Amino acid sequence: MEPSLEAEIGRLHAAVCSALSDPKRIAILYALHEGPKNVTELTELLELNQATTSRHLKILRDRSLVETQRDGVHIYYSLADERVIEALDLLRGVLASALERRKTLAEVMTVRT
Amino acid sequence: MEPSLEAEIGRLHAAVCSALSDPKRIAILYALHEGPKNVTELTELLELNQATTSRHLKILRDRSLVETQRDGVHIYYSLADERVIEALDLLRGVLASALERRKTLAEVMTVRT
DNA sequence: CTGATATATTCGCATATGCGAATATATCTT
DNA sequence: AAGATATATTCGCATATGCGAATATATCAG
Numbered sequence: 416m417e418p419s420l421e422a423e424i425g426r427l428h429a430a431v432c433s434a435l436s437d438p439k440r441i442a443i444l445y446a447l448h449e450g451p452k453n454v455t456e457l458t459e460l461l462e463l464n465q466a467t468t469s470r471h472l473k474i475l476r477d478r479s480l481v482e483t484q485r486d487g488v489h490i491y492y493s494l495a496d497e498r499v500i501e502a503l504d505l506l507r508g509v510l511a512s513a514l515e516r517r518k519t520l521a522e523v524m525t526v527r528t
Numbered sequence: 529m530e531p532s533l534e535a536e537i538g539r540l541h542a543a544v545c546s547a548l549s550d551p552k553r554i555a556i557l558y559a560l561h562e563g564p565k566n567v568t569e570l571t572e573l574l575e576l577n578q579a580t581t582s583r584h585l586k587i588l589r590d591r592s593l594v595e596t597q598r599d600g601v602h603i604y605y606s607l608a609d610e611r612v613i614e615a616l617d618l619l620r621g622v623l624a625s626a627l628e629r630r631k632t633l634a635e636v637m638t639v640r641t
Numbered sequence: 642c643t644g645a646t647a648t649a650t651t652c653g654c655a656t657a658t659g660c661g662a663a664t665a666t667a668t669c670t671t
Numbered sequence: 672a673a674g675a676t677a678t679a680t681t682c683g684c685a686t687a688t689g690c691g692a693a694t695a696t697a698t699c700a701g
Contacts, residue, residue, distance in 0.1 A: 455648085465647085465648075466649080470650085
């Protein structure tokens with residue numbers, strides 16, 4: 416009785432999405448979009464605790480959103496797939512539109528008060 | 529001392545993404561992409577508990593990913609922004625590529641064993 | 642091998658999330 | 672108003688997630 420393949424894909428799809436559900440991880444992905452960076456650089460750039468950076472990177476790595484390349488004592492992380500940034504940009508656009516709609520609504524309501 | 533606007537946007541961006549981080553909610557969004565549906569229809573289509581459906585819809589509504597329209601005793605939900613589907617499709621593509629890479633790797637390793 | 646630096650993992654703990662059952666609310670019909 | 676149906680909310684509870692501190696591991700220099 417294997418759980419339906421479709422359900423399994425749904426779970427994996429959600430796992431990829433949930434990698435994006437944290438502000439720090441989104442910031443990491445955008446930072447890597449500028450170019451590869453090692454853990455220390457990311458830690459300083461995003462003002463995170465080193466353990467926190469490492470844990471977030473593990474989550475992104477496990478879901479194949481980032482790749483690593485060792486250079487001596489440093490480990491450089493880079494984006495594994497640019498489409499992640501495209502998706503993030505689309506969703507940021509969705510957010511912007513939603514906020515715009517709410518703002519307009521708020522203004523209309525304010526005028527009538 | 530308002531917390532930086534940038535940080536607040538990051539949190540909202542993550543909130544939108546985290547709405548996608550559940551298989552049931554992803555299924556709801558794809559179902560609504562086919563056309564508006566009421567809560568009962570979604571509940572049956574996705575084989576969910578009615579309370580569960582309602583709670584998921586509230587999460588999507590709060591983040592402005594879906595809209596509602598009342599029709600008598602029914603409430604019809606629809607997609608608020610098609611870009612959500614575009615983003616989901618992109619991320620599904622990312623997942624597919626990642627699985628493909630792993631599969632290839634697994635095959636190579638199997639041959640060598 | 643030893644010390645220094647970079648990165649990863651583990652451990653508690655606090656908070657967040659998802660669920661079904663039960664209950665509340667809203668709308669329509671009669 | 673009363674019953675029927677649709678939807679939303681609340682309540683416990685179980686599991687998941689994020690965090691900093693501490694610790695472990697890996698790599699390099701000497």
